[in-house]
Amino acid sequence: NAGVTQTPKFRVLKTGQSMTLLCAQDMNHEYMYWYRQDPGMGLRLIHYSVGEGTTAKGEVPDGYNVSRLKKQNFLLGLESAAPSQTSVYFCASSYGTDSSYNEQFFGPGTRLTVL
Amino acid sequence: AQSVSQHNHHVILSEAASLELGCNYSYGGTVNLFWYVQYPGQHLQLLLKYFSGDPLVKGIKGFEAEFIKSKFSFNLRKPSVQWSDTAEYFCAVLGAGSYQLTFGKGTKLSVIP
Numbered sequence: 070n071a072g073v074t075q076t077p078k079f080r081v082l083k084t085g086q087s088m089t090l091l092c093a094q095d096m097n098h099e100y101m102y103w104y105r106q107d108p109g110m111g112l113r114l115i116h117y118s119v120g121e122g123t124t125a126k127g128e129v130p131d132g133y134n135v136s137r138l139k140k141q142n143f144l145l146g147l148e149s150a151a152p153s154q155t156s157v158y159f160c161a162s163s164y165g166t167d168s169s170y171n172e173q174f175f176g177p178g179t180r181l182t183v184l
Numbered sequence: 185a186q187s188v189s190q191h192n193h194h195v196i197l198s199e200a201a202s203l204e205l206g207c208n209y210s211y212g213g214t215v216n217l218f219w220y221v222q223y224p225g226q227h228l229q230l231l232l233k234y235f236s237g238d239p240l241v242k243g244i245k246g247f248e249a250e251f252i253k254s255k256f257s258f259n260l261r262k263p264s265v266q267w268s269d270t271a272e273y274f275c276a277v278l279g280a281g282s283y284q285l286t287f288g289k290g291t292k293l294s295v296i297p
Contacts, residue, residue, distance in 0.1 A: 073227075100283050102283075102285075109193075109289055109290075110289060111188075111274060111287040111288055111289040111290050112228075112274070112287040113287075114284060114285070114286075117283065117284070119283065127284065159227065159228065161228075161285075163283065166281050166282060166283050167281075168216050168235035168236060168280060169235070171216060171235075171278060171283070172218065172230050172233055173285055174230075175220075175227045175228040175229075176227055177226070177227045178227055
């Protein structure tokens, strides 16, 4: 099992460019999440999905879009990158919301720099 | 809205010292509580989790945490740290039945050999 994988690992963009980050999980998890991690801020939820074909906004959704066309994949898009989006992006997944199995498993992260 | 407060931004300890990292949360209902660890350059890994039962939870690598409901706290402890415990530690809260995990800002632990 690869768990949660993310591509790419690193990316440098210029202001105004667009890109898509890909997250894939092979654990048959229903729920998937995108977070950003900034120094001193912890992790903040950008968007999440509770199943194939569904998406919802998290704490800091502005400037990002997501899609979940397949259960195992969750894409995060930046349509017009801004320097404020320089961050480390983590994808996570979980099986459900029952307390017995609601822990989230994280991917290795994508370090994005916007110049 | 739920929130998590981690009191220590950076903790520096010598090897074999005991560790306690504070975590307080704010939430009006039943909670699940987590501690995650992030080693330098790596992704977050689950250390331990509380969801019901014994408020003293044992996790991996000798870590444990105690849930004190009256104090809204979930402090992380380890009796004797090692250099390999150098990492950033995040406390997180999840409302029961919810899926929106809220993280604290993290505590960086540096262990000096």
